[in-house]
Amino acid sequence: MYIFSGNEKVILLCFCTESPSPTETDEEDEDIFNKILKVNKDSSQFLQEGDIVPRRSRSAINCRHCNWPQSSDGIVRIPYELDPTYEEGHVKGIHEAMAEFEALTCINFVKRKTERDYLSIRSADGCWSNYGKVGGGQTVSVMKAGCMWKGVIQHELEHALGFLHEHSRSDRDKHVKIMWEYISPADRPDFRKFENSNNLDLPYDYSSVMHYGPYTFTNTTGKATIVPIPDGSVHIGQRQGMSNLDVAKINKLYNCSRCSTILDGPSGSLRSANYPRNYSDNTNCVWLIRTRGKKVSLHFQAFQLQKTTSCQGDYVKVYDGSSKSSPVLLDKTCGSKIPNGIVASSNLMLVEFITDGAHTASGFQAIFTAVRTQRRFSIHN
Ligand SMILES: [Zn+2]
Numbered sequence: 001m002y003i004f005s006g007n008e009k010v011i012l013l014c015f016c017t018e019s020p021s022p023t024e025t026d027e028e029d030e031d032i033f034n035k036i037l038k039v040n041k042d043s044s045q046f047l048q049e050g051d052i053v054p055r056r057s058r059s060a061i062n063c064r065h066c067n068w069p070q071s072s073d074g075i076v077r078i079p080y081e082l083d084p085t086y087e088e089g090h091v092k093g094i095h096e097a098m099a100e101f102e103a104l105t106c107i108n109f110v111k112r113k114t115e116r117d118y119l120s121i122r123s124a125d126g127c128w129s130n131y132g133k134v135g136g137g138q139t140v141s142v143m144k145a146g147c148m149w150k151g152v153i154q155h156e157l158e159h160a161l162g163f164l165h166e167h168s169r170s171d172r173d174k175h176v177k178i179m180w181e182y183i184s185p186a187d188r189p190d191f192r193k194f195e196n197s198n199n200l201d202l203p204y205d206y207s208s209v210m211h212y213g214p215y216t217f218t219n220t221t222g223k224a225t226i227v228p229i230p231d232g233s234v235h236i237g238q239r240q241g242m243s244n245l246d247v248a249k250i251n252k253l254y255n256c257s258r259c260s261t262i263l264d265g266p267s268g269s270l271r272s273a274n275y276p277r278n279y280s281d282n283t284n285c286v287w288l289i290r291t292r293g294k295k296v297s298l299h300f301q302a303f304q305l306q307k308t309t310s311c312q313g314d315y316v317k318v319y320d321g322s323s324k325s326s327p328v329l330l331d332k333t334c335g336s337k338i339p340n341g342i343v344a345s346s347n348l349m350l351v352e353f354i355t356d357g358a359h360t361a362s363g364f365q366a367i368f369t370a371v372r373t374q375r376r377f378s379i380h381n
Helices: 008-015 032-040 088-104 150-161 184-191 243-255
Strands: 077-084 105-109 118-122 127-129 136-144 176-178 225-226 258-265 267-271 285-292 295-304 315-319 328-333 348-354 363-371
Touching: 008 267, 032 127, 032 150, 088 150, 088 258, 105 136, 127 150, 136 150, 243 258, 258 267, 258 315, 267 285, 295 348, 348 363
Parallel strands: 077 105, 077 118, 118 136, 258 285
Antiparallel strands: 127 136, 176 225, 267 363, 285 348, 295 363, 315 328, 315 348
């Protein structure tokens, strides 16, 4: 992307007549943008590049005041209203998509009180958004049937934050080849490149939640319209949600100083900065662990933190979900006793590491794996 200047069963039931629960990760081999296009095919809304509502009064290139304002505490609070027709499961899904922004960036989506500029998140006809802050109430369409996926919701919210599609950035020809011969003339403007894009001095990101998939707008079955350079087999498009570079770009655009990392994949490890040398004072880091469709299991292998009463100094805290408002799995923990293994109730777990201004130690190291969610009953006892 780039810019210019609890009860799982109940939730699943809520979605089974429409689209799958956005709290579930996608097992299908289908990228986010493909889902968006499928739904928007029948939309009466005029859209550019598949899902962006065109601006009438000003061009995107001259959009200098599209950013949402930052409070003096560094937080960018974006007011929103939700469609009253959303059911509980839809609201939960949208909140979960928003919670990742809050955990990983300084963007907070807050319920609107009387603010003039706000997002009106509605189940209109399709998955679409304006680009950047428009002024007044601006619609972000998250249709109940078809758009209720975490990555899709995050994609549309990122448009509203001021990000356009990744493959439109000025340096894209170094990273992808656009196969014009498989794109019908009417769809070719959707692949335009913006020469003046502000790429934030961050790398091109094949796995951005804002990247088209390889077959977007193809007119020939099986022929890709976007091929990565030099290795055409590199995966493009996203299925799970924001990437680490998506997060980095939001934090750079909005001047957020955040230490946050997404850990994708079936297993992996995390450790405090400098481990096994001493960690720094005054750090505030989070790791969002996101496995695919199974529960996250976390095991600490080493643990050595400053010991204080109630761990009010340095500590590790672990949440059962993707935000600090999720239930707590491991409350503030410090000292040198290795905590017991932890299993989340879903494929999401957030690990927080806070240090104060005094005393350091070697920190921690942990590994995570994805474990099966089904419980088996034993016939013995
Ligand atoms: Zn889009």
